[in-house]
Amino acid sequence: GAVVSQHPSRVICKSGTSVKIECRSLDFQATTMFWYRQFPKQSLMLMATSNEGSKATYEQGVEKDKFLINHASLTLSTLTVTSAHPEDSSFYICSASSGPTDTQYFGPGTRLTVL
Amino acid sequence: AQKVTQAQTEISVVEKEDVTLDCVYETRDTTYYLFWYKQPPSGELVFLIRRNSFDEQNEISGRYSWNFQKSTSSFNFTITASQVVDSAVYFCALRENRDDKIIFGKGTRLHILP
Numbered sequence A: 001g002a003v004v005s006q007h008p009s010r011v012i013c014k015s016g017t018s019v020k021i022e023c024r025s026l027d028f029q030a031t032t033m034f035w036y037r038q039f040p041k042q043s044l045m046l047m048a049t050s051n052e053g054s055k056a057t058y059e060q061g062v063e064k065d066k067f068l069i070n071h072a073s074l075t076l077s078t079l080t081v082t083s084a085h086p087e088d089s090s091f092y093i094c095s096a097s098s099g100p101t102d103t104q105y106f107g108p109g110t111r112l113t114v115l
Numbered sequence B: 001a002q003k004v005t006q007a008q009t010e011i012s013v014v015e016k017e018d019v020t021l022d023c024v025y026e027t028r029d030t031t032y033y034l035f036w037y038k039q040p041p042s043g044e045l046v047f048l049i050r051r052n053s054f055d056e057q058n059e060i061s062g063r064y065s066w067n068f069q070k071s072t073s074s075f076n077f078t079i080t081a082s083q084v085v086d087s088a089v090y091f092c093a094l095r096e097n098r099d100d101k102i103i104f105g106k107g108t109r110l111h112i113l114p
Helices: none
Strands: A004-007 A010-013 A019-025 A032-038 A044-051 A067-073 A076-081 A090-097 A110-114 B003-005 B010-014 B019-021 B024-026 B032-039 B046-052 B059-061 B064-069 B074-079 B088-096 B108-113
Touching: A004 A090, A010 A019, A019 A032, A019 A090, A019 A110, A032 A067, A032 A076, A044 A067, A076 A090, B003 B088, B010 B019, B019 B108, B024 B074, B032 B074, B046 B059, B046 B064, B074 B088
Parallel strands: A010 A110, B010 B108
Antiparallel strands: A004 A019, A019 A076, A032 A044, A032 A090, A067 A076, A090 A110, B003 B024, B019 B074, B032 B046, B032 B088, B059 B064, B064 B074, B088 B108
């Protein structure tokens, strides 16, 4: 299957700082990337969908100014959590697909802890 | 509205037993896609299978098998001769043809006891 990487795998930061998470498709061109958030023992909640070269589409209730998404190339999307607060602590997972109808392949996730 | 229901929150079985994970979905579309993903303790989601709505053939892959029944809107997943390494959370998911979003069920946490 296709390989998607995420970096960093784990990050701890102080409240008020910004954190950037990278998502890369390693062996295919990802025209569409998705960002999810997962709280402990819960399901994945879609935060936003990004298409290469376009602005991301955010799900209802997700603050676009707080969760900045950039999808500047066919292999890289970034999620920046701005002015992070403890309630932003979560497991963030990206996925990538080579087209809107194609299977999504998931990255290994990034565990964010905001102190 | 599309919806995926995994009624089994948590299941525990003894190693070598067979176990079936249930998934029931709702959609108004005639064309849609169903998925199963495995999430081991490491957190990474592992793709297991994708099925489109026009393909009702059951699938077998090693110890894994899937039973897709449109009449009951179900896409159940069976693990035969379970192993401890099968312990994970399993998510069933649905994507409608007109949408690129995947809707996940709440997951079933499977414990395989040695």
